[in-house]
Amino acid sequence: MSITAAKGFTAAGIAAGIKENGNPDLALVVNTGPRLAAAGVFTSNRVKAAPVLWSEQVLKGGRLSAVVLNSGGANACTGPKGFQDTHATAEKVAASLNTAGYDETGGHDAGSVAVCSTGLIGLLLPMDKVLPGVDKAVAQLSPHGGEKAALAIKTTDSVHKTARVTVGEAGGEWTVGGMAKGAGMLAPGLATMLVVLTTDADLPAEDLDAALRSATRTTFDRVDSDGCMSTNDTVLLLASGASGVVPEKAAFAEAVRTVCDDLARQLIGDAEGASKDIRIEVINAANEDDAVEVGRSIARNNLLKCAVHGEDPNWGRVLSAIGTTSAAFEPDRLNVAINDVWVCKNGSFGEDRELVDMRYREVRITADLAAGDASAVIWSNDLTADYVHENSAYSS
Amino acid sequence: MSITAAKGFTAAGIAAGIKENGNPDLALVVNTGPRLAAAGVFTSNRVKAAPVLWSEQVLKGGRLSAVVLNSGGANACTGPKGFQDTHATAEKVAASLNTAGYDETGGHDAGSVAVCSTGLIGLLLPMDKVLPGVDKAVAQLSPHGGEKAALAIKTTDSVHKTARVTVGEAGGEWTVGGMAKGAGMLAPGLATMLVVLTTDADLPAEDLDAALRSATRTTFDRVDSDGCMSTNDTVLLLASGASGVVPEKAAFAEAVRTVCDDLARQLIGDAEGASKDIRIEVINAANEDDAVEVGRSIARNNLLKCAVHGEDPNWGRVLSAIGTTSAAFEPDRLNVAINDVWVCKNGSFGEDRELVDMRYREVRITADLAAGDASAVIWSNDLTADYVHENSAYSS
Numbered sequence: 037m038s039i040t041a042a043k044g045f046t047a048a049g050i051a052a053g054i055k056e057n058g059n060p061d062l063a064l065v066v067n068t069g070p071r072l073a074a075a076g077v078f079t080s081n082r083v084k085a086a087p088v089l090w091s092e093q094v095l096k097g098g099r100l101s102a103v104v105l106n107s108g109g110a111n112a113c114t115g116p117k118g119f120q121d122t123h124a125t126a127e128k129v130a131a132s133l134n135t136a137g138y139d140e141t142g143g144h145d146a147g148s149v150a151v152c153s154t155g156l157i158g159l160l161l162p163m164d165k166v167l168p169g170v171d172k173a174v175a176q177l178s179p180h181g182g183e184k185a186a187l188a189i190k191t192t193d194s195v196h197k198t199a200r201v202t203v204g205e206a207g208g209e210w211t212v213g214g215m216a217k218g219a220g221m222l223a224p225g226l227a228t229m230l231v232v233l234t235t236d237a238d239l240p241a242e243d244l245d246a247a248l249r250s251a252t253r254t255t256f257d258r259v260d261s262d263g264c265m266s267t268n269d270t271v272l273l274l275a276s277g278a279s280g281v282v283p284e285k286a287a288f289a290e291a292v293r294t295v296c297d298d299l300a301r302q303l304i305g306d307a308e309g310a311s312k313d314i315r316i317e318v319i320n321a322a323n324e325d326d327a328v329e330v331g332r333s334i335a336r337n338n339l340l341k342c343a344v345h346g347e348d349p350n351w352g353r354v355l356s357a358i359g360t361t362s363a364a365f366e367p368d369r370l371n372v373a374i375n376d377v378w379v380c381k382n383g384s385f386g387e388d389r390e391l392v393d394m395r396y397r398e399v400r401i402t403a404d405l406a407a408g409d410a411s412a413v414i415w416s417n418d419l420t421a422d423y424v425h426e427n428s429a430y431s432s
Numbered sequence: 433m434s435i436t437a438a439k440g441f442t443a444a445g446i447a448a449g450i451k452e453n454g455n456p457d458l459a460l461v462v463n464t465g466p467r468l469a470a471a472g473v474f475t476s477n478r479v480k481a482a483p484v485l486w487s488e489q490v491l492k493g494g495r496l497s498a499v500v501l502n503s504g505g506a507n508a509c510t511g512p513k514g515f516q517d518t519h520a521t522a523e524k525v526a527a528s529l530n531t532a533g534y535d536e537t538g539g540h541d542a543g544s545v546a547v548c549s550t551g552l553i554g555l556l557l558p559m560d561k562v563l564p565g566v567d568k569a570v571a572q573l574s575p576h577g578g579e580k581a582a583l584a585i586k587t588t589d590s591v592h593k594t595a596r597v598t599v600g601e602a603g604g605e606w607t608v609g610g611m612a613k614g615a616g617m618l619a620p621g622l623a624t625m626l627v628v629l630t631t632d633a634d635l636p637a638e639d640l641d642a643a644l645r646s647a648t649r650t651t652f653d654r655v656d657s658d659g660c661m662s663t664n665d666t667v668l669l670l671a672s673g674a675s676g677v678v679p680e681k682a683a684f685a686e687a688v689r690t691v692c693d694d695l696a697r698q699l700i701g702d703a704e705g706a707s708k709d710i711r712i713e714v715i716n717a718a719n720e721d722d723a724v725e726v727g728r729s730i731a732r733n734n735l736l737k738c739a740v741h742g743e744d745p746n747w748g749r750v751l752s753a754i755g756t757t758s759a760a761f762e763p764d765r766l767n768v769a770i771n772d773v774w775v776c777k778n779g780s781f782g783e784d785r786e787l788v789d790m791r792y793r794e795v796r797i798t799a800d801l802a803a804g805d806a807s808a809v810i811w812s813n814d815l816t817a818d819y820v821h822e823n824s825a826y827s828s
Contacts, residue, residue, distance in 0.1 A: 157748025352553025428742030
């Protein structure tokens with residue numbers, strides 16, 4: 037149970053034939069109301085896929101009745117025809133839902149249907165598969181379809197990712213649920229990830245938007261697998277109001293953040309080829325921006341990522357990475373711990389590096405800038421021969 | 433013949449025992465005059481090794497009588513003791529040269545001796561090996577010692593790197609020669625590279641400085657192997673005036689640029705684990721800064737570097753990389769060629785990607801921003817399992 041954990045949503049996941057191997061590749065999520073509020077956050081890459089351009093436009097009304105997602109093709113860098121295909125997909129979803137009698141919320145139109153795509157850039161989608169696939173998905177919509185939808189958006193993901201939080205006592209409870217896909221290309225600005233969150237809390241679009249932006253800023257936006265930013269990233273939050281509960285804004289924001297954090301951790305844990313999860317905590321920074329800048333610089337240092345793969349507590353590479361930033365610090369006051377052993381003190385060697393035990397999957401790097409009291413956590417992973425293999429052996 | 437190709441220089445390269453495997457690890461270059469002009473460019477990493485801090489200070493006088501270089505240890509992040517060691521090494525070079533009678537230029541003092549180190553960060557140098565090594569190097573100084581010096585500064589380099597340019601007719605000719613080390617960690621701001629250039633042209637320090645900064649800006653600074661910036665990078669240019677020729681400034685600048693370009697290409701050609709050299713040319717940019725920013729973003733995209741390794745003309749990853757920059761462009765006017773096949777036209781698919789032949793070592797990526805008439809070339813290399821192995825199997 038994931039995006040159908042909250043009341044007021046149905047979903048489906050089917051094989052439309054977009055993927056040549058016959059795996060599930062098309063998911064549909066429908067909000068059955070009574071409310072149709074929605075918010076979204078999109079990639080900050082300036083080269084945006086057609087579905088991102090479409091969904092950004094659609095979201096301006098703060099209202100979504102359905103989301104259709106496909107794997108097997110990103111529909112990015114596909115020109116006017118690619119945008120027409122996205123539009124046609126949304127039209128098809130609305131028409132098919134209306135024909136099937138899904139009119140609880142007054143009927144669907146393309147202007148309330150978001151579209152998400154993931155896969156190879158630069159290829160047109162096989163619309164002769166996509167459009168019949170929409171009909172097939174509509175026919176399989178179910179309040180228990182969340183898992184199947186999560187399975188249908190996988191690309192190189194080894195597992196599907198779902199999460200939920202339920203708050204309140206019986207009778208007054210409300211839920212935030214979600215699903216995500218993403219395995220590589222994670223980066224600030226939301227790289228290859230598609231995330232759909234649903235809630236039956238009864239809140240207007242502006243409250244959803246505030247909660248979603250606040251949550252993504254400290255979760256998906258602080259996961260950096262390989263520094264590469266996608267053209268397709270999309271995080272959507274849909275509210276049905278079906279619980280009839282209007283939660284406190286702070287409680288709602290915390291629930292959304294918890295689900296986002298859970299999904300973000302699942303994304304980094306499934307990063308392509310990774311053998312280590314790296315938790316980078318920057319402490320005593322002059323401000324949060326400095327902490328994030330330093331954390332990202334460490335997360336993106338290929339030499340350090342290789343060293344972590346080799347279980348080598350090579351703190352010099354951490355200092356090299358810090359030194360490339362514009363954050364406030366004095367080089368001779370920097371301290372670095374790896375798995376809680378302070379191998380670097382005052383910019384020089386500290387405790388014996390032989391004390392660092394790096395056998396386990398999680399590796400913790402702490403960088404103390406000694407410049408203030410702000411902090412941030414960035415999650416990354418190691419760089420491995422498997423990553424190279426997975427990203428050189430075929431187009432993705 | 434390299435740093436001793438220009439008249440007025442002697443050099444040596446010896447095994448001092450800094451490297452445990454007994455390979456050469458200490459090089460010495462001495463300017464025998466009559467002029468002792470010098471200029472230098474250093475890493476822009478804010479975490480600077482002790483020898484960088486020392487040499488930057490020494491260079492302020494525009495005068496160097498000698499340069500001592502060691503491999504086997506970077507003497508970076510080593511605190512006050514590390515700086516004392518650098519100082520002691522410079523004192524030892526001056527004393528040993530004076531004792532040996534190298535007083536053509538009026539005697540040596542530590543304040544005219546630059547120090548360069550390369551190797552692992554965070555370890556003190558074995559000074560009981562370094563100081564006797566200096567005596568040994570002084571004893572072997574020779575006007576034919578350039579090759580041995582170039583060999584002694586290698587770390588993971590598979591070959592030593594030298595270059596020279598000689599200008600003018602017999603009797604009025606002058607030379608610029610150089611040596612370099614560096615195999616990984618190349619990046620803008622001059623990452624792990626140590627370069628010494630010598631010339632017998634008769635020019636003052638300010639002319640050397642202008643020629644060197646101009647040359648490094650478009651050569652070493654446009655080589656980006658893995659985006660990692662070192663704590664130790666140093667490029668020095670020493671002039672002896674021994675030719676008695678005062679060249680035109682433009683001709684001198686061009687000679688320095690030619691030698692730097694030659695050495696920079698040798699560095700990228702020897703990048704750790706690389707199987708492809710990637711020449712990234714950004715054309716029709718609004719200005720040169722935009723062209724360089726886009727070129728670096730492409731050079732640092734791990735997914736693209738893996739694709740090139742797999743001989744996959746994955747132009748979508750080029751567009752993704754361009755999209756993360758702040759350069760002036762419209763996404764639907766971008767064009768990309770791989771090995772001269774325009775696989776992306778107007779932000780969408782162009783010529784058939786099957787036409788791209790990527791079997792050869794050099795791969796050419798051309799990114800057309802359609803925003804102006806500026807251009808820049810950045811050199812990079814692919815990302816391979818060998819790179820991961822070389823940087824995870826041991827500390828470096």
